[in-house]
Amino acid sequence: MSVTAPAIDTMPVRPVRASRFDSTWLLWIAIIAVLLFLVVSPFVYLVITSFQAERTGEFTFSNYATAYGRARYIDALFNSLKLGAASAALAGVFAVPLAWAVARTNMPGRGLTRMLVLATFITPPYTGAVAWILLAGPNAGWLNRFFMMVTGAEAGPFNIYSFTGLAVVIALYSFPYIFIFTTAALELVSSEMEDAANILGAGPWRTMRKVTLPLALPAILGGLIICFLEAIALFGSPAMIAIPARFNVVTTQLFQFFGNPVRVEVAAAYAMPLLGVTVLLVLVQRLIVRRKGFVALTGKGGERRPILLGRWRWVMFGYAMFVAALAVFLPYIFLIHSAFAKAWGRGFLLDNITLANFRFILFEHATAAQSVINSFVYAGISATIAVFLTLGVAYIVARRLIPFGGVLGFLCVAPFVIPGVVLAIGFYAAYAPPPLALYGTALILILAFTTRFLPVGYVNASAAINSLNPEMEEAVRVLGGSRLTALRRVVAPLLKRNMMGAWLLIFIPATRELSAAIFLYGPNTKVASVMIFDMSEEGNFERLAALALVLQVLTLPLLWLGQKALGRDFMLRRTAT
Amino acid sequence: MKRLGSLALALALAFLPLAARADLNALAAAAKKEGDITWYVAHYTSEGAEDLGRGFTEMYGIKVNVVRTTAQVAYQRLLQDLKNNQTICDVFSSTDLGHYARLKSEGRFEKYVPETTPKISEAFRNFDPDGFFHTTAAGLVTLTYNTAKVKAEDAPKKWEDLLDIKWKGKVSTGHPGFSGYVGTWVLSMKKLYGWQYFDKLEKNKPQIGRSINDTVTALNAGERQVAAGADGSTLFSAARGNPLAVSYPSDGSVLIISPSAIMKGTKNPNAAKLFMEYLYTIEAARINAKHYGIPLRPEVPSPPGAKPISEIKVIRPTVAEVEKGIPEVIEQWRDTFGN
Numbered sequence: 001m002s003v004t005a006p007a008i009d010t011m012p013v014r015p016v017r018a019s020r021f022d023s024t025w026l027l028w029i030a031i032i033a034v035l036l037f038l039v040v041s042p043f044v045y046l047v048i049t050s051f052q053a054e055r056t057g058e059f060t061f062s063n064y065a066t067a068y069g070r071a072r073y074i075d076a077l078f079n080s081l082k083l084g085a086a087s088a089a090l091a092g093v094f095a096v097p098l099a100w101a102v103a104r105t106n107m108p109g110r111g112l113t114r115m116l117v118l119a120t121f122i123t124p125p126y127t128g129a130v131a132w133i134l135l136a137g138p139n140a141g142w143l144n145r146f147f148m149m150v151t152g153a154e155a156g157p158f159n160i161y162s163f164t165g166l167a168v169v170i171a172l173y174s175f176p177y178i179f180i181f182t183t184a185a186l187e188l189v190s191s192e193m194e195d196a197a198n199i200l201g202a203g204p205w206r207t208m209r210k211v212t213l214p215l216a217l218p219a220i221l222g223g224l225i226i227c228f229l230e231a232i233a234l235f236g237s238p239a240m241i242a243i244p245a246r247f248n249v250v251t252t253q254l255f256q257f258f259g260n261p262v263r264v265e266v267a268a269a270y271a272m273p274l275l276g277v278t279v280l281l282v283l284v285q286r287l288i289v290r291r292k293g294f295v296a297l298t299g300k301g302g303e304r305r306p307i308l309l310g311r312w313r314w315v316m317f318g319y320a321m322f323v324a325a326l327a328v329f330l331p332y333i334f335l336i337h338s339a340f341a342k343a344w345g346r347g348f349l350l351d352n353i354t355l356a357n358f359r360f361i362l363f364e365h366a367t368a369a370q371s372v373i374n375s376f377v378y379a380g381i382s383a384t385i386a387v388f389l390t391l392g393v394a395y396i397v398a399r400r401l402i403p404f405g406g407v408l409g410f411l412c413v414a415p416f417v418i419p420g421v422v423l424a425i426g427f428y429a430a431y432a433p434p435p436l437a438l439y440g441t442a443l444i445l446i447l448a449f450t451t452r453f454l455p456v457g458y459v460n461a462s463a464a465i466n467s468l469n470p471e472m473e474e475a476v477r478v479l480g481g482s483r484l485t486a487l488r489r490v491v492a493p494l495l496k497r498n499m500m501g502a503w504l505l506i507f508i509p510a511t512r513e514l515s516a517a518i519f520l521y522g523p524n525t526k527v528a529s530v531m532i533f534d535m536s537e538e539g540n541f542e543r544l545a546a547l548a549l550v551l552q553v554l555t556l557p558l559l560w561l562g563q564k565a566l567g568r569d570f571m572l573r574r575t576a577t
Numbered sequence: 578m579k580r581l582g583s584l585a586l587a588l589a590l591a592f593l594p595l596a597a598r599a600d601l602n603a604l605a606a607a608a609k610k611e612g613d614i615t616w617y618v619a620h621y622t623s624e625g626a627e628d629l630g631r632g633f634t635e636m637y638g639i640k641v642n643v644v645r646t647t648a649q650v651a652y653q654r655l656l657q658d659l660k661n662n663q664t665i666c667d668v669f670s671s672t673d674l675g676h677y678a679r680l681k682s683e684g685r686f687e688k689y690v691p692e693t694t695p696k697i698s699e700a701f702r703n704f705d706p707d708g709f710f711h712t713t714a715a716g717l718v719t720l721t722y723n724t725a726k727v728k729a730e731d732a733p734k735k736w737e738d739l740l741d742i743k744w745k746g747k748v749s750t751g752h753p754g755f756s757g758y759v760g761t762w763v764l765s766m767k768k769l770y771g772w773q774y775f776d777k778l779e780k781n782k783p784q785i786g787r788s789i790n791d792t793v794t795a796l797n798a799g800e801r802q803v804a805a806g807a808d809g810s811t812l813f814s815a816a817r818g819n820p821l822a823v824s825y826p827s828d829g830s831v832l833i834i835s836p837s838a839i840m841k842g843t844k845n846p847n848a849a850k851l852f853m854e855y856l857y858t859i860e861a862a863r864i865n866a867k868h869y870g871i872p873l874r875p876e877v878p879s880p881p882g883a884k885p886i887s888e889i890k891v892i893r894p895t896v897a898e899v900e901k902g903i904p905e906v907i908e909q910w911r912d913t914f915g916n
Contacts, residue, residue, distance in 0.1 A: 015766055072911065138746070138784075140800040161784065243752065244784050246915035259653045259754070343819055345798030365627055367644040432661050439661035523615050523644040523654070523665050537647055537755065537787045538623060539794030 028402055031392045035411045042426030043418070046275075047428040048269035067270035075274060076248040080232045083167055083249055087231035088224045090171035091178055094323050096213075096220060097316070099182035104189070104212065106306040106314040116324040118572055121176040121330070122555060124512040126236030126532060127548040128173040133240065133330030134338055136160035140345050142334055161245040169237055172327045174230045178223030178510060180572050185219030186212065190473050191305045204307055218288045225425070227284040228337045229278055233419030235515040236529070240536050251282060251421050251515065258519060264429055271422040282417045294487055338545035355517040357546040368547060372533040372554070378527060379510035382449035383503045389450070390457035391465075391499065395487065398465045399473075412458035415451050420515030424448060440522025448516045453506040460502035464495045501570055504562045508555060508571070585636040586696055600692055601854060605637055607847035613640040614667040614848045617655060617899075619648035620714040620835045622790050624809050625868035632864050633855050639848050647788045648672040648757030649907075659685065667849040670713060670837040672757030675900035676838050677710045686710060686840040689850050693857035697873040710838035714854045715841075715871045718762040718789070719890065721806035723796045725820035733803055735828045736766060741835040748783035749801035753907045756832050757789040758807055760903040762789075764894050765831045767906060775913050785914060796821055809869040812883055816869070825884060829892035 016430070051062045067075060101107040101116060135143050136158035144156025159165055189212055197207040213220075235251040242252055250270070257267035309316060337345040339357055346352045361368040390412055396402055397409040415423065427448045432439035438447075468491065476486040514529035521530050528551050535544040562570050602894065618626045623645045630641035644651070648671045658665050671677070686709040694702055694711070701712040720739070722732045733739055739748055751759035766774045781841060784801050792804035793811055797819045807832070808823050815821040837856060838847045855861055862874035869880045879885055894902065 034796075074916075089832070135800065137800045140798040195768070244786060247787065248916040252916065256754070259649065262653065262656050341819075343797045351743060360624070360627075363622070366641065367632055432657075434662065436661075437661065440658065440663055440665055522658075523617070523642060526644075534646055535623070537791065539648070539786055539788070539791035540623065541794065544714070 018247060019054035027198055027392070027484065028396060031396070032390060032408065034389060035393070035408060038447060038454070041409045042423065042430045042451070043414075045430035046268050046271065046426035048094050049466065050266055050272060052265055054265055059109065063263075063265045063269035065268045067257075071405050072248065072409070073253060073270070076250055076253040078547075079163075079247055080250040080274070081277075082226040083163070084237075086163075087170040087174065088227040090167060091175035091227040091461065092220065092224055094171060094327075095175040095178035096182055096225065098320050098323060099179045099307075100186060100208065100212070100216075101320060102318040103183040103186035104208075104304075104307050105309050105313065105316065107309060107313045109317055109320065113320045113324070114572065116320075117179050118326050118559075120173060120324075120327040121571060122508065123552070124236070124529065124548075125170065125173040125234055125334070125515060126240065126529065126536075127512075127552070128327070128331055129237040129240050129496075130532075130544060130548065131335045132160050132165070132169045134334045134344060134541060134545075135330055136165060143148075143330075160241060163245065163247065166241045166245065167231075168380065169241065170231045171227070172233060173237075174227045175323075175327075176572070177226045177230065178220060181219040181223035181226075182216055185216040187304070189215045189304070189441060194307070204309070208307075221288050222510045225281050225288075227577040229281055229419070232277065233421060234273060235421055235518055237535060239533065240453035251419075254425070255518070264425065267425050268429060271419075271425055274419055275417075275422050278419055279417045281476075290387075332485055333481070335549060336544045338542050339549050340546075341542055344541055344545075346490070358550075361543055361547045361550070367526055368531055370560050371526045372528045372547075372550060374442070374525060375511045375517045375528040375551070376554070377447050378449060379507050379513075381446050382453065382510050383506040385446070385450045386453050386457040386506050387461070387499050387503050390454060390461040390502070391492070391495070392487075394458060394465045395491065398462065399470065401483075409458065409462065413455045415453075416455040420452060420513065421519065423452060424516035424519035427451075427516070438439070440525065442525045445517060445525055445527065448520055449510045449513060452513065452516060453510060456505050456509075457502050460498060460505065461495075464498035465491070468494060497565055498527060501562065501566045504558060504566075505571065508558060511555065512551065597811070601851075603852070604851050606848055608637065608639060608845070608851040609848075611639075611845040611848045613642055614845050614852055615642040615644060615665055616668045616670065616852070617644050617646075617651040617666045618668075618670040619646060619651050619672045620670045620837075621645070621865070621868055621870060622813070625809075625813075625865070625870065628864050628868065629856075629861060630699045632860055636855065636858075636860065637851060639851070641852070647751075647755035648676070649755050652676050653782050655680075659878045662846060664840055664842040666840050667845050668837055669854050670835065670838055672714075672833055672835045673760055673899065673903055674834065674836070674896045675903050677705070677838060678848075678896055678900040680838070681705070681707070681709045685841055687841045687843060687846065687849070689839050689853060689858050691850075691853045693854050695748040697857050698875050701873050704834065704836055710836040711853065712834050712873070713837040713853075714835040714865065715873075715886075715887070716758070716826075716833050716835070717808040717886075718758055718765075718805055718833065719811075720803065720824040720826050721792060721796060721808075721811045722723060722803045722822055722824060723799065723801075723820050724822045726799065726802045729822065729824075732822070732824045733826070734824060735826045736774075736805075737770065737828075739803065739805065740774070740781065742781070744803055745781045747794045747802040748778070748781050749795035749804040749806075750778075750783050750785055750786050751789040751791055751805075752771060752787050752902065756789045757835070757903075758789040758831075759805070760906065761833050761894060762805055762831045763906045763910060764899065764902040765829075765892055767909075768894060769828065769892075769899075772909060772913075775910065779913050793819075793821065808883060809871075811869075811915075812880065816880075816882065822885075825889050827890065829890045832886075832891040832893040834893070 050063055051059055098113060102110045106126060135141050138144065138159040138161060141158060141160065147156040193211050194207050197211045202210060217223050232250065238252050239248045242249055254267050254270060257263045257270060337348065340354065341352050342354050370425060393408045393412050397405040431444055438444035472490050473486040477492055513530050517527050517530050519532065521527060532544055532547055626643050630643040633639065633641050651671055655666055655669060688708050690708040690712060704712045720733045753760035753763045782846040784795055787796060789807045790810045792806040793814050795801040796804055797814060811821050811823055831888060837853060839853060843849050857873060859874050859876055862872040862877040866872040866877050866880045869883060871886060
């Protein structure tokens with residue numbers, strides 16, 4: 001009996017009871033329809049729109065001619081590529097030594113380092129960018145002032161408003177990706193390999209260079225690519241830093257196309273290279289990561305001993321704290337200082353302390369407090385939809401309930417290759433105008449967030465479902481329950497923890513999403529990230545810091561909840577998709 | 578007979594405000610039945626705009642969604658609204674006059690002449706002869722500087738002084754692609770000195786923010802020392818103890834007349850009209866003066882420390898020049914300054 005059950009299950013329609021209508025089919029169809037709506041249609045609209053004339057909608061290439069017809073626009077493309085490469089390389093320099101030290105050595109403070117990487121990870125890049133404006137403003141930045149005080153020089157060496165400045169800031173808040181990938185890989189390298197090298201006469205450094213690192217190389221490359229993609233898709237940091245630094249990147253240029261006059265068609269055409277580069281690199285990344293044909297990375301055998309670094313362990317610890325100082329300590333010290341300051345440039349004086357910034361954003365500003373609420377509500381709804389939707393899809397795919405179910409799985413992970421800005425333009429083109437007329441509604445933001453974070457949900461859901469033995473559901477079916485009952489009464493309760501983990505992994509980044517929100521928000525649906533961005537217009541860093549801190553503080557209980565339910569560093573482990 | 582006539586006139590004059598008051602009461606009653614209003618505003622600082630919005634709520638109990646951004650961002654938002662056939666904005670207050678000329682010619686405004694118009698200073702009345710938009714704020718673009726770093730005698734005295742090599746790396750400006758004040762200033766400089774002015778300014782490596790109010794922050798932080806800033810936001814910040822001062826350029830401060838208009842198709846027509854009336858009240862003028870804006874009502878004194886406008890040499894491009902000129906200078910600016 002139980003032997004035949006799985007065989008029956010793999011059939012699209014069970015022949016025995018084919019005549020009886022199974023209502024769960026409606027659910028599957030609904031899921032497919034929703035995926036088409038969320039993923040396929042915005043993408044199709046994006047491509048179509050790029051070939052449409054503005055008013056008439058006729059087929060034309062002129063959008064492409066406009067989009068690439070000026071040297072300035074082309075420069076922005078190259079700036080983005082350069083920025084991506086520089087940021088990724090820098091992020092590698094920050095991340096790889098740290099990952100190695102944490103995963104493979106006896107460096108002190110490994111737990112602390114992990115925690116600080118997590119703190120970096122949950123800092124939105126635009127918040128980091130603002131903090132670094134306070135730190136490395138060419139004249140008033142604290143690092144420069146300190147330098148001038150110590151050396152007596154006329155000017156300091158740091159200038160955030162430069163290409164290098166932007167690359168550093170982006171690298172500082174994207175290096176956790178490489179860290180996550182690399183530690184995961186290094187933790188699998190067995191010590192026997194390294195022992196072999198040692199026996200053959202290689203010292204610890206040489207072993208690391210010749211054995212350990214090459215084994216982790218695919219993971220490192222994978223992380224570098226993610227950083228590269230993150231850097232070219234980012235909107236907030238470039239908008240805050242590149243405008244005063246006086247250069248454009250693709251995302252800021254796209255924003256200009258949404259200016260006066262609104263040229264969605266040109267923006268769509270201009271977004272194509274960004275999309276192309278991303279698709280290509282994600283394919284490369286998958287290829288690299290998958291090609292880890294080394295036994296060491298897949299096998300389980302062998303023990304793993306930490307490498308004893310001797311005195312060098314303190315050097316490594318110093319480096320870890322140096323990176324943490326750049327990404328966490330210094331930025332937060334000065335963000336907190338600004339949030340409580342009357343004027344940030346005046347420094348740490350008692351008469352410069354005030355609560356007025358918090359009062360202003362929480363009570364006096366008409367929409368700032370509301371924007372925080374909006375962020376949390378939209379993120380909550382999006383995370384909920386995404387979790388249930390991906391659970392359904394993962395279930396269909398894992399149990400092969402419909403033919404070509406794999407396509408659905410693909411659709412769920414496809415948004416991963418669509419940069420937030422591009423996704424937003426697709427959503428705008430597809431759903432802002434009538435007939436749906438979602439322009440300026442909360443719904444368009446919620447749908448865009450849902451789509452953006454589908455891949456995170458899907459990867460989690462499919463891992464979780466694959467860990468379930470189908471026999472438990474079979475029992476329900478044998479006893480006459482429908483598949484829906486099996487899902488509701490067996491699968492969902494068993495996966496509660498996983499689903500909550502996935503929910504948090506979507507919810508937390510969704511509360512700070514800016515790249516898509518900036519194109520889709522309406523005056524009554526402003527979210528906190530957009531509010532922060534708007535405040536940067538007037539250079540109100542004191543209030544902006546206060547709002548950014550409120551957002552961070554509100555996230556802490558959620559992190560605590562996640563860690564309680566799912567274990568320490570659940571964010572760091574599971575986001576590495 | 579003559580006495581009788583003047584008596585009648587006096588009586589009429591005495592009752593005129595009452596009649597207007599009655600109209601306003603009816604308007605207020607109708608407005609209260611409608612919803613919150615949404616106000617796209619670029620006129621003031623965020624604080625000033627929020628203060629004014631709250632003042633209206635306190636007076637009439639109608640909530641104002643204050644959407645304060647730079648002029649071009651507000652306009653961009655409005656154009657997107659229009660393109661998608663949405664009327665979200667009830668009252669539109671930009672600092673770029675060109676927006677009004679364009680929107681008016683496209684029939685986007687609801688015609689309404691505030692009852693209170695006769696009470697504001699004459700200079701600001703009847704800006705649009707057809708009554709679609711009305712002056713609701715005025716301010717100046719002037720030279721500003723950080724007094725802790727620059728002595729008054731060393732401060733720039735005319736616009737060309739900003740080109741002096743001694744200010745290299747020390748100048749701050751906003752961006753015409755965002756700010757209506759900055760756009761109007763750039764246009765005025767181009768008119769006075771040609772685009773070479775900006776080719777030269779570029780050599781001084783100014784720090785370019787977005788809003789004109791960003792210059793205040795840049796000066797306060799000590800990030801920059803001199804700026805083309807707005808008198809209002811600079812003096813307001815100075816009054817709170819920040820080391821800032823205004824230097825009225827001898828070749829003319831740029832006067833920015835900023836209108837407001839009611840959007841056609843607004844779902845809250847009465848509340849929007851009431852809000853226009855409110856912007857002309859003494860209360861609104863007081864709030865405006867508190868934030869160092871030029872008060873529209875003659876009863877309200879100019880903010881302390883600000884020179885009365887009659888003593889300042891001002892320059893101002895025409896509406897037609899602004900309408901055509903600002904989009905042009907935004908492009909030129911991007912070519913010269915890189916973005």
